[in-house]
Amino acid sequence: MIPGSAVYHVVEAMAPLYTAAVLGYASVRWLKAFSDEQCAGINHFVALYAVPVLIFHMVSTNDPYHMNQRLIAADTLQKAVMLLALTAWAFWSHFRAARRRRDGGKQEASSSSSPIKWVVTNFSVASLPNTIIMGVPLLDGMYGSVSGGLMKQIVVMQFCIWYNVVIFLYEFMAARDGTAKISPAVPAETADENHDRSMVDESGGSSIHRHAADRSSHHQVVVNIEITEVAAAAAVASTTTAPVDGAAAAKELGAEDDGDANKVAVDLPPPTPVQPQVPSVMHVVWMATKKLLQIPNTYASFLGLIWSLMAFKIGFSMPKIVGDSLFIIYTTAVGLSMFASGTFIARQSRFVPCGYTIASLSMLLKFLIGPVIMLLASLAVGMHGTLLHIAVVQAALPLAVTSFVYAEEYKVHADIMSTGVILGIFISLPVTIVYYILLGL
Numbered sequence: 484m485i486p487g488s489a490v491y492h493v494v495e496a497m498a499p500l501y502t503a504a505v506l507g508y509a510s511v512r513w514l515k516a517f518s519d520e521q522c523a524g525i526n527h528f529v530a531l532y533a534v535p536v537l538i539f540h541m542v543s544t545n546d547p548y549h550m551n552q553r554l555i556a557a558d559t560l561q562k563a564v565m566l567l568a569l570t571a572w573a574f575w576s577h578f579r580a581a582r583r584r585r586d587g588g589k590q591e592a593s594s595s596s597s598p599i600k601w602v603v604t605n606f607s608v609a610s611l612p613n614t615i616i617m618g619v620p621l622l623d624g625m626y627g628s629v630s631g632g633l634m635k636q637i638v639v640m641q642f643c644i645w646y647n648v649v650i651f652l653y654e655f656m657a658a659r660d661g662t663a664k665i666s667p668a669v670p671a672e673t674a675d676e677n678h679d680r681s682m683v684d685e686s687g688g689s690s691i692h693r694h695a696a697d698r699s700s701h702h703q704v705v706v707n708i709e710i711t712e713v714a715a716a717a718a719v720a721s722t723t724t725a726p727v728d729g730a731a732a733a734k735e736l737g738a739e740d741d742g743d744a745n746k747v748a749v750d751l752p753p754p755t756p757v758q759p760q761v762p763s764v765m766h767v768v769w770m771a772t773k774k775l776l777q778i779p780n781t782y783a784s785f786l787g788l789i790w791s792l793m794a795f796k797i798g799f800s801m802p803k804i805v806g807d808s809l810f811i812i813y814t815t816a817v818g819l820s821m822f823a824s825g826t827f828i829a830r831q832s833r834f835v836p837c838g839y840t841i842a843s844l845s846m847l848l849k850f851l852i853g854p855v856i857m858l859l860a861s862l863a864v865g866m867h868g869t870l871l872h873i874a875v876v877q878a879a880l881p882l883a884v885t886s887f888v889y890a891e892e893y894k895v896h897a898d899i900m901s902t903g904v905i906l907g908i909f910i911s912l913p914v915t916i917v918y919y920i921l922l923g924l
Contacts, residue, residue: 492620507825533816535779542787560860573598604896609853612880653893658770820884836898854878881907
């Protein structure tokens with residue numbers, strides 16, 4: 484069985500996380516210390532500076548020449564199977580929505596959320612565990628100090644490959660949505676009309692009411708003609724031939740009416756609906772790739788990998804002044820991530836923002852489906868004994884805090900991620916103990 488000291492070490496690792504989360508929750512819900520913009524700024528700092536520096540530190544201090552190949556193969560296979568299965572489901576959902584759209588169910592198809600959002604969310608929940616903060620103290624008590632180095636290897640693979648895959652999917656969605664919004668085939672007349680509708684007078688008044696009236700009269704334009712104007716039109720008609728028919732018709736209508744005012748109805752064809760140009764998949768992929776190459780996480784992971792390849796091959800270490808400077812930044816990553824998670828929950832209308840049903844399904848995905856697939860992948864690559872146990876138990880660790888940071892940064896299911904982080908830390912301890920007992924039978 485697990486010694487009591489190991490459980491205490493896990494609690495020691497959990498307590499600071501919840502301290503930061505509770506402080507963030509209280510700062511927004513009760514103290515009103517931060518606005519929404521300030522909360523977004525904290526999360527942006529973590530995503531832009533703290534996490535990239537943490538990635539560089541973790542990757543640069545890992546020895547790439549002494550990694551456990553079977554563990555890396557099993558971890559890669561598990562994540563690849565999850566990603567491919569979710570991608571296949573996304574394609575199936577896309578084609579089903581397209582079929583419904585052709586059958587006339589446009590409203591139903593458009594109301595559903597994008598399948599790619601669920602791909603990246605489910606993949607993060609099931610496959611990206613909190614291996615360093617929660618995994619190292621827990622697995623160290625279960626299987627000894629050898630597990631610490633193995634956890635670091637899994638984290639390095641997550642930072643170098645899988646978080647870049649997640650960010651690419653986020654950027655793909657952003658590029659696709661942004662391209663669809665800014666590249667419709669709008670005629671010049673329509674563009675000018677839309678521009679006029681958004682103009683605001685210098686005095687502060689708006690021309691919205693005037694254009695609302697214009698929109699209500701697309702199909703019919705009613706022209707009021709005063710008696711004097713009818714007479715003037717008749718005079719012009721004697722010298723010009725182009726408007727003779729219209730002026731004569733107006734004068735004839737004026738003769739038949741009471742003599743006050745007359746109305747001439749002119750029917751106009753309905754406006755042609757503007758269809759936005761759908762960007763090609765390759766164009767969106769190229770835009771997402773260019774954006775990915777500009778993100779600090781990408782530079783941090785590959786620079787850290789290059790440094791580790793040279794440092795462990797030649798045998799030199801990072802200068803202390805550089806290491807201490809990086810230490811100041813990357814130590815803020817985890818604490819501020821939990822703080823941001825607490826501020827996010829405080830801004831929601833309920834404590835479980837995504838709802839109890841989705842929260843339950845995400846916990847099932849995290850603590851059952853993910854470890855089971857990891858077990859099958861480990862057996863497929865020939866793992867056994869303690870290494871197999873470590874691989875399965877680390878897959879049952881709670882969701883990584885970094886996943887929430889990215890979800891909040893890109894505004895994609897941040898409610899599910901925050902719930903997965905907060906509830907997952909509570910549930911992970913008894914769940915991992917159950918896996919430890921079952922694997923030891």
